[in-house]
Amino acid sequence: MQLTLHVNGADHAIDVDDRTSLLDALRDTLGLKGTHAGCEHGVCGTCTVLLNGEPVRSCLMLAAQAEGEVVTTIEGVTPAPGELSVVQDSFVETHGMQCGYCTPGMVLTAHALLRANPAPSRAEIVEAISGNLCRCTGYGQIVEAIELAAQRLARSNTP
Amino acid sequence: MTVQLQPPFRYVGHKRRVREDRRFVAGGGHYAADLVLPGMLHCAPVQSEHPCARIVAIDASAALALPGVHAVLTGAELAAATEPLMNGANTPLVVRYPLAVGQVRYAGEWVAMVVAESRAIAEDARELVRVEYETLPFVLDGEAAMAPGAPLVHPPHGSNVLLDRHFVWGPVAEQFAAAPRKLSYRVRWGRSSTVPLETFAVTARWEPTDAVLDVWASIQMPKFPDQIARSLRLPGNAVRVHYDVDVGGSYGVKRGIKHAVLVGHLARALNRPVRLVEDRLENMTGGDMQGPERVFDVELAFDDSGRVQAMKMRALDNVGAYAGRSPFQLGKPIGAIVGPYAIAAVEYHALAVASNKTPQEAVRGFGQAPTNYALETGIDKVAAVLGLDRLEVRRRNFIRADQFPYLIPSGTTYDSGNYHGLLDKTVAVADLFAERDALRAQGLLAGVGIASCLEPSGGNSSFEPLLNPANRTTTWMESCRIHVDGLGGITAAMHTTTSGQAHETLVSVAVAEVLEIPPERIRVIRPDSLASLPSNSPVGSRMAIMLGGAAVRAAQKLRHQLMQIAAHDLGVPLLHLRYSEGDIHAPDGRKLSWLELVLIAHREYFRLPEGMEPGLSASSIYMVPTGGQLPLDDKVQMYPCHSFEFHYVLLAMDPVLCRPEIRRYIIGHDCGQVISPDVVKGMTLGGIAHGIGAALLEEFSVDAQTGQPTAASFMDYLLPSAHEVPRVEIVHQVTRSPLTVFGQKGSGESGYLGSPAAIAGAVNDALAPRGVRVDQLPMRPALLSDLVAEGTSA
Numbered sequence: 001m002q003l004t005l006h007v008n009g010a011d012h013a014i015d016v017d018d019r020t021s022l023l024d025a026l027r028d029t030l031g032l033k034g035t036h037a038g039c040e041h042g043v044c045g046t047c048t049v050l051l052n053g054e055p056v057r058s059c060l061m062l063a064a065q066a067e068g069e070v071v072t073t074i075e076g077v078t079p080a081p082g083e084l085s086v087v088q089d090s091f092v093e094t095h096g097m098q099c100g101y102c103t104p105g106m107v108l109t110a111h112a113l114l115r116a117n118p119a120p121s122r123a124e125i126v127e128a129i130s131g132n133l134c135r136c137t138g139y140g141q142i143v144e145a146i147e148l149a150a151q152r153l154a155r156s157n158t159p
Numbered sequence: 160m161t162v163q164l165q166p167p168f169r170y171v172g173h174k175r176r177v178r179e180d181r182r183f184v185a186g187g188g189h190y191a192a193d194l195v196l197p198g199m200l201h202c203a204p205v206q207s208e209h210p211c212a213r214i215v216a217i218d219a220s221a222a223l224a225l226p227g228v229h230a231v232l233t234g235a236e237l238a239a240a241t242e243p244l245m246n247g248a249n250t251p252l253v254v255r256y257p258l259a260v261g262q263v264r265y266a267g268e269w270v271a272m273v274v275a276e277s278r279a280i281a282e283d284a285r286e287l288v289r290v291e292y293e294t295l296p297f298v299l300d301g302e303a304a305m306a307p308g309a310p311l312v313h314p315p316h317g318s319n320v321l322l323d324r325h326f327v328w329g330p331v332a333e334q335f336a337a338a339p340r341k342l343s344y345r346v347r348w349g350r351s352s353t354v355p356l357e358t359f360a361v362t363a364r365w366e367p368t369d370a371v372l373d374v375w376a377s378i379q380m381p382k383f384p385d386q387i388a389r390s391l392r393l394p395g396n397a398v399r400v401h402y403d404v405d406v407g408g409s410y411g412v413k414r415g416i417k418h419a420v421l422v423g424h425l426a427r428a429l430n431r432p433v434r435l436v437e438d439r440l441e442n443m444t445g446g447d448m449q450g451p452e453r454v455f456d457v458e459l460a461f462d463d464s465g466r467v468q469a470m471k472m473r474a475l476d477n478v479g480a481y482a483g484r485s486p487f488q489l490g491k492p493i494g495a496i497v498g499p500y501a502i503a504a505v506e507y508h509a510l511a512v513a514s515n516k517t518p519q520e521a522v523r524g525f526g527q528a529p530t531n532y533a534l535e536t537g538i539d540k541v542a543a544v545l546g547l548d549r550l551e552v553r554r555r556n557f558i559r560a561d562q563f564p565y566l567i568p569s570g571t572t573y574d575s576g577n578y579h580g581l582l583d584k585t586v587a588v589a590d591l592f593a594e595r596d597a598l599r600a601q602g603l604l605a606g607v608g609i610a611s612c613l614e615p616s617g618g619n620s621s622f623e624p625l626l627n628p629a630n631r632t633t634t635w636m637e638s639c640r641i642h643v644d645g646l647g648g649i650t651a652a653m654h655t656t657t658s659g660q661a662h663e664t665l666v667s668v669a670v671a672e673v674l675e676i677p678p679e680r681i682r683v684i685r686p687d688s689l690a691s692l693p694s695n696s697p698v699g700s701r702m703a704i705m706l707g708g709a710a711v712r713a714a715q716k717l718r719h720q721l722m723q724i725a726a727h728d729l730g731v732p733l734l735h736l737r738y739s740e741g742d743i744h745a746p747d748g749r750k751l752s753w754l755e756l757v758l759i760a761h762r763e764y765f766r767l768p769e770g771m772e773p774g775l776s777a778s779s780i781y782m783v784p785t786g787g788q789l790p791l792d793d794k795v796q797m798y799p800c801h802s803f804e805f806h807y808v809l810l811a812m813d814p815v816l817c818r819p820e821i822r823r824y825i826i827g828h829d830c831g832q833v834i835s836p837d838v839v840k841g842m843t844l845g846g847i848a849h850g851i852g853a854a855l856l857e858e859f860s861v862d863a864q865t866g867q868p869t870a871a872s873f874m875d876y877l878l879p880s881a882h883e884v885p886r887v888e889i890v891h892q893v894t895r896s897p898l899t900v901f902g903q904k905g906s907g908e909s910g911y912l913g914s915p916a917a918i919a920g921a922v923n924d925a926l927a928p929r930g931v932r933v934d935q936l937p938m939r940p941a942l943l944s945d946l947v948a949e950g951t952s953a
């Protein structure tokens with residue numbers, strides 16, 4: 001089927017099987033390899049992208065369901081080539097990752113959290129990322145990254 | 160002998176960003192599944208429905224008729240074209256191929272592989288493959304598999320016992336005869352694993368004109384290219400493994416030999432690039448990545464003061480349907496079989512038993528975490544029997560700081576340690592017993608857990624000849640090569656894959672420390688296997704020691720070459736020169752800058768010392784410290800270095816639901832000189848999270864009646880989320896190793912090696928007022944609430 005996806009600020013006309021998931025369309029059709037497959041049954045959150053600013057599992061959505069919506073992937077939050085968003089930079093500062101596989105989903109979830117709640121408590125951060133599994137870090141430095149990002153954003157004018 | 164660099168350090172041990180993180184946060188990691196090659200075909204396995212059955216016939220005609228399907232490969236065809244996969248144990252009649260040949264031995268085993276234009280078509284086609292089976296009796300339990308008359312997993316082998324080694328180190332019988340007190344107990348370690356979020360992925364491409372097989376794989380595997388080449392009957396230099404793949408988590412399990420052999424064969428046979436990326440169901444059932452499943456029977460001989468004189472331990476590991484390297488997971492713990500305790504005599508009986516379960520693979524710690532759980536349970540029991548404080552019993556049994564280097568009965572010398580010091584520092588943080596009593600006063604079941612254990616690190620293969628005398632492998636090296644280009648840029652190469660351990664950062668810091676040049680100016684690359692020096696991959700908590708050691712050695716050689724150039728050019732004896740931040744200074748004030756030295760090396764040959772080769776490069780192939788000897792009298796030096804960790808945990812449960820909640824987690828950690836503080840911290844926190852999973856949640860359960868896996872997705876194999884993992888308080892201590900370049904020890908397995916034992920201890924302390932005791936992992940809430948309701952033990 002033919003459809004148009006609005007991803008990272010641009011429209012992309014694509015032709016995919018009806019059964020193609022949003023995850024596969026992003027990775028295989030649009031070549032956006034920053035979104036990763038983890039469990040493909042909606043538990044681990046590795047494939048998280050933002051749909052109209054909200055975190056969703058791209059493995060549980062059909063690409064067709066995303067037509068007409070605003071999709072943001074990890075490639076879409078990087079301000080410019082070689083630069084990092086405040087949230088991304090905070091993850092680097094606290095080493096909030098190891099293998100990096102869950103990281104795009106974590107960073108997008110953090111972006112959505114901080115947009116909705118600029119000053120989250122630790123409990124609110126834990127709740128927000130509880131749908132994103134990480135096998136490397138034990139979450140400690142991820143929580144620290146989001147706390148740091150919130151502090152930095154509170155002192156800056158740009159999200 | 161390693162000449163150790165002494166603090167203060169410029170870069171080692173300082174807070175510094177991890178260089179790999181920049182690409183990961185931007186979604187720029189290069190994972191195996193990201194690779195797209197022109198003409199690439201995709202695989203989907205046909206998996207066995209039965210735990211044990213004869214394959215009568217495979218009819219792939221309907222699948223092959225589906226448009227887009229290129230091949231359906233069966234085990235018989237693959238076996239005719241390849242050599243069997245390597246066996247670790249001495250079991251030549253336990254034959255393993257990537258696909259089942261003639262018989263399936265576990266539910267989920269690959270029976271055939273469908274290859275098609277897309278993964279979706281391959282999945283459609285596998286539904287059309289008809290496999291006719293004749294079911295056979297099966298056995299799932301390790302002890303049942305040893306019983307006379309049990310169904311044989313590999314009939315030609317004649318038994319289900321794949322490894323049976325019995326060791327006696329020291330006067331065990333005498334100590335037991337003389338000891339005033341003895342106790343015996345049994346603990347069970349359930350089958351769990353590290354379960355990386357990235358499944359296994361591999362792509363292979365055959366270049367017929369060059370006769371070379373390119374492999375991009377998500378791996379953490381010693382001697383991977385050799386094993387692929389051997390199975391595919393190719394020369395070693397016809398397999399080119401691309402080490403610049405980022406691995407999305409491994410923690411031991413990403414071995415991937417069967418995956419890569421199969422895909423390599425298909426790429427050659429079809430002359431097309433072929434890719435296999437497991438889905439989660441395939442990974443959980445047929446990915447061959449499940450960990451140890453052990454029953455320990457332990458006896459301790461001790462005195463009235465709680466000092467343990469001798470131990471007898473039988474470890475029975477249910478390794479599943481094939482052997483691979485998994486029996487060796489019973490061998491590595493021999494190097495720390497007495498933990499941090501001065502136990503003088505040990506009897507150890509290691510049994511690896513085959514069953515009709517998924518084969519076992521290496522898991523973080525390579526068998527050490529289950530052994531530590533068994534030992535720590537015993538120390539708690541000694542305290543309970545004597546009515547003594549569990550902390551005090553540990554203090555009385557600890558090896559003292561003034562006893563190092565300390566030889567344990569099984570032949571390993573511990574390098575250094577201060578166990579009493581770290582215990583005291585850790586318990587000084589909080590009185591968890593008082594906090595426990597306050598929770599109990601609120602009506603909660605509350606308990607304190609304690610575990611003290613070692614992390615053997617540095618990684619060698621001494622357990623191979625110890626467990627299998629036919630295997631004489633003792634060489635276990637790591638390598639680094641440094642090149643300075645004509646413009647003075649430094650590039651260092653490491654020669655293996657990396658799966659989140661920040662090895663590029665490690666190399667850059669180690670080289671920077673020697674050359675006195677900021678790590679940010681040093682590029683670190685991972686060339687392919689044909690362009691690499693020997694490596695044994697990041698297993699056995701070894702890379703800080705081994706890759707760090709190789710990087711320092713190579714940098715020292717490079718620095719020496721620079722000094723030789725300067726000595727010749729300035730006409731000053733080398734010993735009178737001073738190296739500082741890349742420049743070299745003579746006593747009379749003259750100096751040669753870094754760029755001048757580079758110029759001489761690369762362009763002005765007439766200024767080089769006679770006989771020196773041009774350019775600036777150096778390499779080191781670094782052998783594991785203290786390694787290399789064959790066992791003697793059933794004893795051997797296992798890993799060189801021994802990190803120490805002390806876990807101190809407060810846990811509470813509602814008395815009805817019994818859902819354990821960790822209220823406080825304090826860990827004392829000593830891995831010698833820390834190189835990258837944020838990396839060590841992350842390893843420790845992540846290891847504790849793994850341990851929480853193994854202790855409370857994770858189990859590859861199998862239905863006893865049907866042999867079917869009942870935990871094949873993340874809906875029923877429960878991984879700890881941010882809710883289950885508490886904030887962890889870390890107490891640091893630095894007891895340097897005398898054996899390593901910076902005094903560092905390993906930390907890649909930290910946290911995981913003691914947290915299951917500590918959490919189990921906390922649960923049992925919480926249950927003790929109800930007269931309930933649990934000596935099996937995982938301790939899932941349903942089990943605990945049933946036991947509390949019934950007032951029984953398990």
